[in-house]
Amino acid sequence: MMLGLVTADVAAPLDPDLSPFDAACRARLGDDAVRIVSWDDPEVEWSAFDAVVIRSTWDYTERLDEFLDWVDRVSNVTELINGAAAVRWSTDKRYLAELATEGIPIVPTTFVAPGEPAPVVDRLHVVKPTVGAGSSGARRCEPDEVAAHVAELHAQGRTAMVQPYLDRLDELGESAFCFVPAAAGDGLELSHVFRKGAILTTTDVEQEGDLFAKEDITVREPDERERALADAVLETRAVQQFDRIAFARVDVAPASDPTADEPFVVMELELIEPSFYLGLNVGSADLFANRLIAWMRRHRIGVAS
Template sequence: MDVAVLTYSGLPQLDSFDAALVPALGELGLDARPVIWDDPAVDWRTVRLALVRNTWDSHLRRDAFVAWAGKVDRLTRLHNPAEVLRWNTHKRYLRELEAKGVLVTPTVWVEPGGTLDVGTLLRERGWDAVVLKPAVSAGALKTYVFPRAEAATATARVAELAAEGDVLVQPYLTAFETEGERSYIFFDGVLSHAVHRPPTLLSAPRGFSEPRAFTPEDAAELKLAESVLEAMGRPLLYARVDVATDNEGRTRLQEVEVTEPRLFLSLDAGAPGRLARAIAAKL
């Protein structure tokens, strides 16, 4: 097999947004097939390139996923590489990027077993509401929004989350409700396309319900997205940089997704071919 397009058992034929990649690779003469990432029957030595795509249970067992990636990376070409997957599957990477000058959404970190008085934090920071999330998570799993009136409940929830690992506490950005997030999608360090995404939290008010492509026109925002890749130090086969507007009107990095982000290939007619050609170049 030339390319194993990696997914998980709950989505054996790939996400509908990204399924067009397999035929695009086929048009280049490459044998590409969906493969369950943790299928014990796969001999990775017979795969020319393993592409992490819809491995959407990896955050539920990060240690096993990181160990698997290390093994596969030694047997074939893995993209993105194992060291990148390890780095990106714990949100401490945001601290590293911020230290390199990237404008990141303000974050208070609670260490494992720690506590935080959310009411005091809200008063000190002048925030009206907070978002709580584990440092190892995806798809808004165990992510909560609490307004100022529920600060005591938020404090208790922080303790619950910290009993399991590191916790991020951030201001709730009201622009999510109208703008959502903007995702800039790069292949081999070059911008492919951009997508407006509604809030991940289903309970959040939203000005639109489905992701939609847009043409980037904000040069400063695009520069921020590009600066994230520069801070990471090398071009990656794929990267999705998610930004949003903070409550003071500034664009900030929310996350950089270089493990298993949805790439929204179906929203741009040329995107499947661009990614397929980037993959072929690695072979």
């Protein structure tokens, strides 16, 4: 089995998972069977791999068409994990509206395509592009600032999403549920959970390199209702339509009103390149590698017929 772990030149030094996951895969497959490669490296012969796993292609948000062309090209010559259809769907956060139609509580969101007017709001909101990662392009806006940031995103050809700021985030943060292949079958099982501290507590956001905002990451023991919501997301028709999902991360946040019928809401579903912060949980890199390699073998990926 030849396995490629896909990053980007600008992202590789910032990816906390790349080294431990690479080491875990090499320990199981051998040093010659695993390579870290950049998605836009023209020298890479993708057909030489039995599978390539997208890990930290974090510059795709600025190069979406180019990235999706690469996704299609690579998926035609090897096994892309996760698959092309799932990647395409997950690049644009308008998928949240699709989840909502299936009863999944999401942050109340207004999507504003170029040419459409910004909504009039009366409280603090967050405005960000529907295609973005690591809070890139996101801004905390007072009511009179919303239209200006929507216009700025429109000028870049982007669709904006406008969401009320969740006040309890400042205290509680988000819970990120990291899923890996189940021990048997095609489902996913929870590996671990971590807490992401609120990023947009002010309009001045500290950056980590040029790609994403610096995050406060700690171990989290989730509420059972949060866990149930994360599981429910993966059971939706929207997600189940995709074959061979091998990993996912579901980010769950506290609703502004803790007494509401839905005290938690989904912020994001990552099927492309989620950070798992494997170093936080002893054994999580080994678990991910074990489960992924077993999953590939069940699907006869890299196994001689």
